[in-house]
Amino acid sequence: MQRQVALIKQSLFDQGYLDEQFMELEELQDDVNPNFVEEVATLYFKDSARLINSIDQALERGSFDFNRLDNYMHQFKGSSTSIGASKVKTECTMFREYCRMGNAEGCLRTFQQVKKEHATLRKKLEHYFQLARQAGPKETARRSK
Amino acid sequence: MAGEVPNLEASKLTALVVDDNFVNQSVHHKLLDRLGIKNDVVSNGQEAVDVHCSGRNYDLILMDMDMPIMNGIQATRRLREMGIESKIAGVTTRAEEEEVKEFMEAGLNDFQEKPLTISKLVSILHNLEFYVQT
Numbered sequence: 001m002q003r004q005v006a007l008i009k010q011s012l013f014d015q016g017y018l019d020e021q022f023m024e025l026e027e028l029q030d031d032v033n034p035n036f037v038e039e040v041a042t043l044y045f046k047d048s049a050r051l052i053n054s055i056d057q058a059l060e061r062g063s064f065d066f067n068r069l070d071n072y073m074h075q076f077k078g079s080s081t082s083i084g085a086s087k088v089k090t091e092c093t094m095f096r097e098y099c100r101m102g103n104a105e106g107c108l109r110t111f112q113q114v115k116k117e118h119a120t121l122r123k124k125l126e127h128y129f130q131l132a133r134q135a136g137p138k139e140t141a142r143r144s145k
Numbered sequence: 146m147a148g149e150v151p152n153l154e155a156s157k158l159t160a161l162v163v164d165d166n167f168v169n170q171s172v173h174h175k176l177l178d179r180l181g182i183k184n185d186v187v188s189n190g191q192e193a194v195d196v197h198c199s200g201r202n203y204d205l206i207l208m209d210m211d212m213p214i215m216n217g218i219q220a221t222r223r224l225r226e227m228g229i230e231s232k233i234a235g236v237t238t239r240a241e242e243e244e245v246k247e248f249m250e251a252g253l254n255d256f257q258e259k260p261l262t263i264s265k266l267v268s269i270l271h272n273l274e275f276y277v278q279t
Binding site for chain 2: 021024025027028030033036039040043044047074075077078079081082083084
């Protein structure tokens with residue numbers, strides 16, 4: 001089971017969903033906070049869902065306030081960077097570029113990619129954390145304090 | 146993460162995390178915890194000013210740049226005007242030269258680009274002479 005968890009995690013890195021920042025977060029896990037990464041991930045998905053909703057509403061209104069959209073995406077990119085969500089971060093960067101260019105069509109198109117990558121990562125991480133919990137403390141707690 | 150992680154609990158350092166992003170708050174709080182540094186968290190520059198007005202003081206402030214109500218540049222300036230001599234390290238994703246320059250000129254002692262990691266935090270502590278790397 002633990003081997004399966006390790007393989008799944010490795011594939012998330014190999015396929016570019018996660019970067020080294022995720023490993024930095026794992027290094028912070030200890031006996032006091034054995035599920036720190038999962039807690040941070042939960043926080044991330046809650047916060048990013050709110051931002052996605054805000055951007056969706058702003059885009060649906062049809063009037064493209066590129067400054068406002070860029071501010072939302074700046075926050076989204078910041079969170080994604082902090083958790084190591086590499087593909088999501090890349091799409092956020094693309095969206096911001098289109099905001100800077102004032103390219104509405106580019107924003108709409110890229111935002112679909114942002115949502116797609118976000119949804120994919122969420123599904124993969126939920127699966128990973130579920131297995132990690134089943135595998136037991138060895139895979140979740142990295143160190144004793 | 147290479148190398149030993151120093152434990153600075155004995156030094157009794159205190160820190161304030163100033164960031165509006167919940168994920169960053171959680172990560173930065175934990176990073177400081179891991180180094181044995183007791184820390185509080187606030188969500189914007191105004192709260193950072195308010196907490197100092199209430200009489201609290203910290204050895205180190207980790208200041209984000211982009212925050213609502215009062216951003217990091219404004220908050221850093223205000224804290225310096227108030228006579229706060231704590232070491233302030235700017236931590237932000239914005240790394241354009243002009244933006245960093247403006248942030249530094251507001252009164253920072255150091256600057257690191259996000260995402261913050263243990264080694265970047267240790268680098269801040271070393272640069273601000275809280276910790277001597279061997």
